[in-house]
Amino acid sequence: MEFAGALRQAIQASGLTLERIRHRLAQRGLTVSVASLSYWQRGRSRPRSRAVVATLEEILRVPAGTLIELLDDPVPGAVPARGGHAAGRAGGVQQSSLGGAAGAGPELWPDPEGYARVVGQLDLSSEHRLERLSIHDLYLLGPDRRPRALVVREVLRATGDDVDRVVRVHPVDDPATGARPEPEPAGLRYCRSGRVRAESGLIGFELVFDRVLAAGDTVVIEYELSRPAGDYERRFPRPVRDYLAVVQFHAEMLPARCYGFSRETGDAPRRRLGELWIGASGSAHLALGDVRRGIVGIEWEWE
Known part of the structure; x- marks a missing residue:
C-alpha cells in the first residue's frame, strides 16, 4: 500500500480529527499544520521528517515502522533536459x-x-x-x-x-x-x-x-x-x-x-x-x- 492510503486508513481507524492529531503532535514539540496532514493523506505531499512519521505511528496506534517503511524515495527519477559540452570536481544545486x-x-x-x-x-x-x-x-x-x-x-x-x-x-x-x-x-x-x-x-x-x-x-x-x-x-x-x-x-x-x-x-x-x-x-x-x-x-x- 502507498503511504497516503496507509495514513488515511490509520487516521480513519483512530477516530481522531486532523485538528486533534495536530494538537497531539504539538504537545510533543512537533509543528505540523492541519493542511499538511490533509495533503499527506491525500498524496499531495509527503512528510519531510521521519521523526514526525514515527510520532504519528504512536498517536495513531499503528505498529512502529508501518508508515515509515512506505515513505517514497525522496527524489523522483529525473529525465534530464539535454544541453552540452562539458569534467574533475563535483558541483551540485545549493541552498x-x-x-x-x-x-x-x-x-x-x-x-x-x-x-x-x-x-x-x-x-x-x-x-x-x-x-x-x-x-x-x-x-x-x-x-x-x-x-x-x-x-x-x-x-x-x-x-x-x-x-x-x-x-x-x-x-x-x-x-x-x-x-x-x-x-x-x-x-x-x-x-x-x-x-x-x-x-x-x-x-x-x-x-x-x-x-x-x-x-x-x-x-x-x-x-x-x-x-x-x-x-x-x-x-x-x-x-x-x-x-x-x-x-x-x-x-x-x-x-x-x-x-x-x-x-x-x-x-x-x-x-x-x-x-x-x-x-x-x-x-x-x-x-x-x-x-x-x-x-x-x-x-x-x-x-
Whole structure:
C-alpha cells in the first residue's frame, strides 16, 4: 500500500480529527499544520521528517515502522533536459528550503547542529504555511572554475493567512579562508532582507515579502548570493512542484562531462540521474517536476 492510503486508513481507524492529531503532535514539540496532514493523506505531499512519521505511528496506534517503511524515495527519477559540452570536481544545486521548525531537515546538511543553530535565530513562523510552486536556480562559474554567483527565483503560495516572510539557508565559502565579510543576499526583487545569520559555513536569512499574504495568495521572490559554496546542490525538506537548475560555465573553461545527481541525506552517496549535455551557450540544466524530499544537484568533471 502507498503511504497516503496507509495514513488515511490509520487516521480513519483512530477516530481522531486532523485538528486533534495536530494538537497531539504539538504537545510533543512537533509543528505540523492541519493542511499538511490533509495533503499527506491525500498524496499531495509527503512528510519531510521521519521523526514526525514515527510520532504519528504512536498517536495513531499503528505498529512502529508501518508508515515509515512506505515513505517514497525522496527524489523522483529525473529525465534530464539535454544541453552540452562539458569534467574533475563535483558541483551540485545549493541552498535549502526550510521546514517549519529548526528540527525539520537538519539531516540534509553535513553539519546538522550548525544548521539548527543558524535557523534557530530566524523567524520560521510562516514556513509551514507556504507551498513551493517553483524554484529556478542559475549558478555562474568564472574562468578560474570557481563559483561567482547564485541567482534564485521562487514562486510561493500561502496556505494560511498573515504570511509575510520566508527563510532560506545556503552553504557559503568558509570565512576562515579569507578576510571578506559574510555575504548577504543581494539583487532582491519583490522582497526585502530581514535578519541574517552566518556560522559553520552557512548563511541563513529572512526574506520579507512586499505584502502580507492571505491563504491562496502567491508571491515571487528573487535574490542573489555573490559567494556561494563550491558545490552545487539544493536541499528539499519540503516538496516543490517545479525545479530548474542551470549551471553557466565560463566560455573559456568548459568541463568534459556533466551529470545530474540525487541523494537522500547530507552524508549519503550521490546517485547519478544521467548525463547533461552542454551546448553552444556553455550551460547545462536539470529540470524536475514534483520533487519531494532529499537533495538534487549537478556535478561535472574537468579535463
